Structure formats: C-alpha cells, structure tokens
Amino acid sequence: GHFAVMAGPCSVETPEQVLATAKACKEAGATILRGGAFKPRTSPYSFQGMGPEGLELLELAKKETGLPIVSEVMDISQLQYFDNVDMLRMCGYRALSATYEEWLMAAEYIMSEGNEQIVLCERGIRTFETKTRNTLDVTAIPMMHELSHLPIIMDPSHAAGMSRMVRPLSLASVGGGADGLMIEVHNDPAKALCDGPQALRPDQFTSLMKEINALRQALVECTK
Numbered sequence: 001g002h003f004a005v006m007a008g009p010c011s012v013e014t015p016e017q018v019l020a021t022a023k024a025c026k027e028a029g030a031t032i033l034r035g036g037a038f039k040p041r042t043s044p045y046s047f048q049g050m051g052p053e054g055l056e057l058l059e060l061a062k063k064e065t066g067l068p069i070v071s072e073v074m075d076i077s078q079l080q081y082f083d084n085v086d087m088l089r090m091c092g093y094r095a096l097s098a099t100y101e102e103w104l105m106a107a108e109y110i111m112s113e114g115n116e117q118i119v120l121c122e123r124g125i126r127t128f129e130t131k132t133r134n135t136l137d138v139t140a141i142p143m144m145h146e147l148s149h150l151p152i153i154m155d156p157s158h159a160a161g162m163s164r165m166v167r168p169l170s171l172a173s174v175g176g177g178a179d180g181l182m183i184e185v186h187n188d189p190a191k192a193l194c195d196g197p198q199a200l201r202p203d204q205f206t207s208l209m210k211e212i213n214a215l216r217q218a219l220v221e222c223t224k
C-alpha cells in the first residue's frame, strides 16, 4: 500500500537550484528527494557532477525540507563520501540489456553480502525503437512481483528521455502496480546541466502528482 515518489534534479548544480527544486517537490507531495552528485554520463565531455560538494548540498536540502535523499554511487571509491551522509543508497539499476533473471541475480549478489534492503528500478531497456531514448518495460512490474518479493519502482524520465512522455508513462506505471516512481524535476529545465529535455518543471510535476494520487485512489476504490 505504500507508494514512494522520488523526485528532484538529475544532478546537483547550485544551492539555489537544489533548494528551489526540493521545496517544490516536497510541496507537490514527493516522499524522497533525488539528486546526483556523481553522474554516469555517456560522454566524457559532459558535466560529470559536483562530486562530494554536491552531497553537502543534498544534506542542506534535506535539512530544509525534511525529505530523505537518494543518490547514485558510481564506484566503491566514492562510498567514503557517503559515510557521513544520511541517505538511502541505490546500488544498481537494471542494465539496458539485462533479462529478468540476470537483473534478479544482480540483486541476489547484493543480498548474499547481507544487504536485503533492495529496490528494483526499471529505467528502460534497449529495443529496436529509436524515437525514445529507451523503452520503459512495464511488463517488468507484474513479472518482478511474481518472481520476487522486492519492490519495483519505475523511472520514466530516463526511459523515454523526453519530458512529454513522463506523465503517460508514470500513469501506466501506477496502473501496472509499481511500488513507486523516480522522476526528474528541475526548477529551470532549459538551463539544466544534465538531462534537461526529460525534466519536468515544478508546475508539471505538481499536476502529475495530483493525477497519480487520483489514479491510486480510484484503483483502491474499485477493488473494495
């Protein structure tokens, strides 16, 4: 019955950007603030993230809003920077080409080391389609619920790579039974240093949250 919405900028850029976006996300009803300090970029010439300083800004945003934080660790050497930071750790997304079996076995490696606090995150698989960045695999939701006890969240922002797809894919995910969503929101997407084209403006995120809540409510009502 719990549904987590993790929202925030792709990458942490400035104190003003993080705080403005975090406050807007919280007001709209997000439950967790997302934000990257270490970025996995396709090109070595793209903005690589602020690094440890970015984590400090996330801490600041947490103090201001009370929202817990989720951020990416790209490499074991970066873990030292996360030790002093109180945040949720996400250790792996589904790889573009991983089968359900391979994906679950990757989670199994984490579990076998004693960490059972795992959330699966579907963020698009590579298909023959070229119009979107990747294809959001909604089939993964019921399949993962059938094969495992792990919660699965969906990341429509990275799957599609374009902001106008985020609303329909978010609603499809809710309807499909996802346990949560990861959505990129930026206070000024046109100026974002990373993933601007897929980021929602705060007002778009606010109206999407209303629809998400209405859809969840409707699904509860009709199964009563």
Ligand code: MN
Binding pocket: 010, 011, 158, 184, 194, 195
């Ligand atoms: Mn991103």
